[in-house]
Amino acid sequence: MENRRVRVRFAPSPTGPLHMGGVRTALYNYLFAKKHGGDFLLRIEDTDQTRYVAGAEEYVVDALKWCGMTIDEGASVGGDNGPYRQSERKPMYRQYAQQLLESGHAYYAFDTPEELTEMRERLKAAGMAAPQYNAVTRSGMKNSLTLSAEEVKKRLDAGDKYIVRVKMPRNEEVKFEDIIRGWVCVNTNNLDDKVLFKSDGMPTYHLANVVDDYLMNISHVIRGEEWLPSAPLHVLLYRFFGWADVMPEFAHLPLILRPDGNGKLSKRDGDRLGFPVFPTNWKNPETGEQSSGYRERGYYPGAFNNMLAFLGWNPGTTQELFSMEELIQAFSLERVGKAGAKFDFDKTNWFNQQYLRMHNGSELATQLKPYLAAENLVVENEYIAQVCDLMKERATFVQDILKEGPYFFEAPTSYDEKTIKKKWKEQTPEHIRELSGLLKELPLFDAESIGACFKSFLEAKELGFGAVMPGFRVSVTGLGAGASMNDIAALLGKKEVLRRIEVALNSIKK
RNA sequence: GUCCCCUUCAUCUAGUGGUUAGGAUAUUACCCUUUCACGGUAAAAACAGGGGUUCAAUUCUCCUAGGGGAUACCA
Numbered sequence: 001m002e003n004r005r006v007r008v009r010f011a012p013s014p015t016g017p018l019h020m021g022g023v024r025t026a027l028y029n030y031l032f033a034k035k036h037g038g039d040f041l042l043r044i045e046d047t048d049q050t051r052y053v054a055g056a057e058e059y060v061v062d063a064l065k066w067c068g069m070t071i072d073e074g075a076s077v078g079g080d081n082g083p084y085r086q087s088e089r090k091p092m093y094r095q096y097a098q099q100l101l102e103s104g105h106a107y108y109a110f111d112t113p114e115e116l117t118e119m120r121e122r123l124k125a126a127g128m129a130a131p132q133y134n135a136v137t138r139s140g141m142k143n144s145l146t147l148s149a150e151e152v153k154k155r156l157d158a159g160d161k162y163i164v165r166v167k168m169p170r171n172e173e174v175k176f177e178d179i180i181r182g183w184v185c186v187n188t189n190n191l192d193d194k195v196l197f198k199s200d201g202m203p204t205y206h207l208a209n210v211v212d213d214y215l216m217n218i219s220h221v222i223r224g225e226e227w228l229p230s231a232p233l234h235v236l237l238y239r240f241f242g243w244a245d246v247m248p249e250f251a252h253l254p255l256i257l258r259p260d261g262n263g264k265l266s267k268r269d270g271d272r273l274g275f276p277v278f279p280t281n282w283k284n285p286e287t288g289e290q291s292s293g294y295r296e297r298g299y300y301p302g303a304f305n306n307m308l309a310f311l312g313w314n315p316g317t318t319q320e321l322f323s324m325e326e327l328i329q330a331f332s333l334e335r336v337g338k339a340g341a342k343f344d345f346d347k348t349n350w351f352n353q354q355y356l357r358m359h360n361g362s363e364l365a366t367q368l369k370p371y372l373a374a375e376n377l378v379v380e381n382e383y384i385a386q387v388c389d390l391m392k393e394r395a396t397f398v399q400d401i402l403k404e405g406p407y408f409f410e411a412p413t414s415y416d417e418k419t420i421k422k423k424w425k426e427q428t429p430e431h432i433r434e435l436s437g438l439l440k441e442l443p444l445f446d447a448e449s450i451g452a453c454f455k456s457f458l459e460a461k462e463l464g465f466g467a468v469m470p471g472f473r474v475s476v477t478g479l480g481a482g483a484s485m486n487d488i489a490a491l492l493g494k495k496e497v498l499r500r501i502e503v504a505l506n507s508i509k510k
Numbered sequence: 511g512u513c514c515c516c517u518u519c520a521u522c523u524a525g526u527g528g529u530u531a532g533g534a535u536a537u538u539a540c541c542c543u544u545u546c547a548c549g550g551u552a553a554a555a556a557c558a559g560g561g562g563u564u565c566a567a568u569u570c571u572c573c574u575a576g577g578g579g580a581u582a583c584c585a
Contacts, residue, residue, distance in 0.1 A: 047584090109583095127511090129512065190513045191513090195583050197583085204585085226578095232514090339517060470545070479545095483545095
């Protein structure tokens with residue numbers, strides 16, 4: 001047990017795209033596995049065929065890949081413990097249900113959905129808030145505990161629909177030690193006879209998950225807190241099967257909460273909270289509804305991971321920027337907090353800004369190119385790189401460089417009204433024209449020379465920066481603010497600068 | 511309703527039986543600067559409440575409140 005190989009699984013249900021909470025669960029699993037030199041498996045939990053959504057599995061695989069998580073074994077890559085899709089494992093589960101039936105830990109139930117609803121309605125009317133199929137109520141239902149052996153056999157032979165329920169023992173304390181929460185203790189009187197095997201021949205999550213984790217030799221189950229209430233049932237199942245000695249350790253992660261009000265972040269939140277909840281774009285195949293993803297919004301996978309890792313975990317130091325490799329080294333489940341964490345979009349952007357700065361101009365140029373191409377701007381790499389170097393400190397996303405500095409790629413077609421209104425004085429055209437004439441004579445058109453030229457012009461005319469600079473800027477860039485004008489002008493080149501000034505002087509009217 | 515889990519600045523969080531309760535994001539101010547950013551320096555900002563235990567509790571414990579989760583032939 002102690003030196004068991006670490007094997008963890010991420011086990012999403014393909015009912016739609018993964019949301020960030022799911023990605024974080026996958027990430028913690030991945031980090032834990034890699035930290036301990038273990039395996040990260042991907043298992044598709046598609047036991048509910050009615051909820052299957054086309055493309056969901058591909059989405060998950062693609063999203064994990066984008067985030068930089070490599071699947072060692074599982075759906076999309078294969079392995080020795082397959083298949084890794086529960087629907088394809090369907091024939092394997094029946095025998096396990098049978099085993100429980102034979103050992104008396106489970107029983108057949110023949111109640112129709114209508115009968116179940118009727119029972120619930122009746123008990124609700126009697127004042128029970130959440131009626132359960134349990135040790136008390138099962139005696140009034142149609143199952144192999146209340147029906148005679150002959151009747152049960154007759155129904156089974158006749159091919160009547162049935163399900164298998166766990167026979168929850170009475171008044172027993174189920175205890176298990178969660179890595180994050182410590183000892184968790186629940187009395188079985190509060191647990192119900194959960195369905196293990198459905199009438200369509202598929203297992204429910206509870207059975208499938210325990211059987212598969214056992215068969216796949218999973219050492220640690222790291223999943224969201226929403227599973228905590230059913231963990232005691234799973235523990236019991238391991239015991240009933242006689243697998244208690246190889247039962248995985250549990251770690252129930254705190255949930256990611258919505259930044260507004262309360263509640264956990266869910267797929268349904270889409271973009272309506274003002275930020276994406278999905279790692280990558282998603283189009284609902286049924287409704288056609290589109291949801292945006294972090295990838296397409298221009299976030300770096302590293303920044304996204306880094307942000308996610310810190311939502312519920314921290315290294316105990318003041319370091320906040322971690323590469324995947326560093327996260328693996330630093331990660332431990334012991335440092336995962338217990339309380340739910342509200343998602344902070346501002347901080348997400350901050351992480352991205354930090355990541356953007358780690359890239360040099362030519363790397364950013366490569367990243368920016370697609371955005372330029374989308375605007376039909378064809379520019380030389382070297383030039384883009386210089387623009388990026390100049391602009392990166394004011395960008396959170398690469399595309400901000402284009403957004404904040406369109407003038408690097410196209411001459412302005414309009415001029416910022418506010419700046420014109422406030423800074424374009426009567427004397428301005430005259431000053432700009434004079435400055436233009438001086439710039440024209442510069443033998444070397446670099447930032448330093450331009451700066452010196454500008455300064456000597458001001459001195460000669462006894463003018464302040466504010467009297468000329470804004471006009472100069474708006475003439476050349478069309479904007480009232482931005483990077484150093486000396487740098488901008490140098491990058492643009494003398495010819496272009498002079499040309500733009502000419503155009504501006506002819507078109508700016510006040 | 512019932513069961514389970516949780517509770518440090520607005521947010522993510524560090525932390526210890528005795529600390530000026532630390533950092534980051536966001537906010538504000540000042541500095542730098544032609545401007546916008548960046549950067550720098552500051553500021554404001556928290557131990558949910560009430561009992562215990564203790565010389566001493568943010569820290570241990572109980573209760574209350576608040577929040578979250580679960581309560582399906584869904585995962």
